[in-house]
Amino acid sequence: MRRFSLWLRDRPLVADSMLALALLAIDVLAMGESKSKITYLVFSVLLPLPIIFRRTYPRAAALAVFLISTCATVVHWGFLDESVHPALLGLGIMLYTLVAYVGRREGLAYVVALIVDGVLARWLIHTPDGNDLAFTVLFYALCWTFAEFVGARHAYDTEVAARLAVADYDRERRAHDAVAAERTRIARELHDVVAHAVSVIIVQADGARYALRHDPDTAEKAMTTIAGTGREALRELRRTVALLRSEHAPEELPQHGTAGIAKLVDMMRSAGLQVSLELTGEIDAVTPEVSLGIHRIVQESLTNTLRHAGPDPRAEVRVARREEDILIEVVDSGAPVARLGTIDPPGPNNRIPGSGLGLVGMRERMAVLGGTLSTGRRPDGGWSVRATIPLRRIPDE
Template sequence: MRRFSLWLRGKPIVADSMLTFALLVVEILGVAAAENKIAYLAIGVFIPLPLVFRRVYPRAVAVVSLLLSFTAIAVQYVVGEREASHITLFSLGIMLYTLVAYVGRREGVWFAAALVADSVLSYIAIAGTATTDLVFTAMFYALCWTLAEFIGARHAYDTEVEARLAVADYDKERRAHDAVSTERTRIARELHDVVAHAVSVIIVQADGAKYALRRDPDAAEQALATIAGTGREALRELRKTVALLRTEHAPDSLPQHGTAGIARVVEMMRGAGLAVDLELTGELDDIAPEVSLGVHRIVQESLTNTLRHAGPHPKAWVRVRRRDDDVTIDITDSGGVPLDAPAVRIKGGGMGLVGMRERIAVLGGTLDAGRAPEGAWRVHATIPLDPGFAE
């Protein structure tokens, strides 16, 4: 029954046709009391027919219903039918309800005024119309109006709820899309930092091993050992990253790299042929995991870039310092960056090296990257100890 009710709600013509048919059946059952049965049936059959389209074309149906009512009064007056009453005239009250509930009060007022004129005309033209009939008709129309007000308020409430649900669904979809986009960016950033660093070291060492294979077998062997170690470290990092990405984890479950992680990166880069001077100041092992990871990745990416671009005998100076409210990272290399390389300045979500820019933006810090006055390339970053995760 509930399914049938919901089905009817979406097909107003079907439901209104059933209502019209019910009125016609009642009208036909009352034909026995009519003096002129043909005139009675002619009037009774046509009056309710417009109700079939009352919710599809309410204004037009209201006008047609009034015209049919006035016509019925005229026919009754002409044929002298005084006693018989038409049950189908209840369709006028139904139309009053329809206008108020589905169109508006202004149309309802105009239709109600027309109904008053119709009732007065019926009282004058048909001598059999009693005062009690007028009172009953007025009460019936008042009931129709009151019911329409209630149903109209309910429709307005349902419409508002549907609108709010639509907005909520849109916001939910938008937030889900933003979350997916953010997660994809995070995955890409983490995988890039792990893979790019390891592959850069492997390529440099492989090139060195190729040239040293015949002239200096020991150097070639050392390069191959570095390649193997770098590959194992990269595989370990990848497994750790993928394991984290497969679960819904909070920032506290991120790996805590700390001083040991930075030292491993530096040691790996030294093994790859990059001379690194490391200085760590302050307690770096108890900072938030996301800050620790940010420091680790910035040092890793900067040293990787130095190894790739800072000439045949590169050197880098790494200074990481914890202060009261933030951690500063300063990496300077020995030069070798092409003279036409643009300097960039990154403030949170500004422009610059994509990976470090995005990480700094998320952590709410600042990063400067560019050529130092003496020709070296310098990266300086500041990360707050309480990042707050910028939007």
């Protein structure tokens, strides 16, 4: 029965047609008291007919029932027929429909029209007592009250549906944002690993190619650096991919620390970059996220120096732990060529074309860590990268 009720709720024309047939059947059963049965039968069919469309076209259906009711009153008066149509219950049904599905203003206007129709009927047909009047008033009052209840229920259902729609949209948006953030995280990590290793390998490969015939020892050293850089990059890629497969594993992040920075600086020195390193404070006693952030900022800055600073590049790296944050400064000798975010023009100082993603990746990483990043050319022509990472996530020591 409940399944049938739900089926009818989704098919208002079917349900209202059944209601109209019920009114027709009741009206036909009362036809015996009529003096003009043909006329009575015609109105028995016409009165319930608009009920079929009461929810599809509520205003038009309500007006049609009212006009047919008024015509029935006048026609029966002409035949001196005082018989009553039980199908006139449709007036109350339409009052309920207007209040529940359209609004109180339309319902109030319909009540006024029903009062006029009732006065006309009593004046023409001369009903002998007030019993029918009391029943009519009570019936219309019940119809209005029930319509208020149903209207409130519809408003509640509409509000719930709207909130569910908003919740679904928010859930889809959050899922989309999560996917986009994850893709950005993966791209940032892979770029930091691959771009650094490939830059070192290209520089060393170019050096080995020129030194192969005239300085085999230098070429062999360059090839050794290439092999070591490649193996280190492969290990880093494997570790990064393993971490990216885990949803929540910050404790598994690599703790690079001062040893990792020193190793990175040595690798860049072997690639031909003159680097001075200054470490201050307990840099090893930070969380893995901060440690990785320090390492990546230094790595990307030195990689860009190697790419863009021309021949005989020099860089100074300073990492200091202060009371509330970690300060990272990387300053290089600079060169009159395009820097981060562009591709170098051809020329004697040209090193390796940049992808334009290094600076973007550093800014994204600082945004995740809640830090700040500033980059730019210095007055002496050098290039400066300055980053601060807050220590609010570092546990008490």
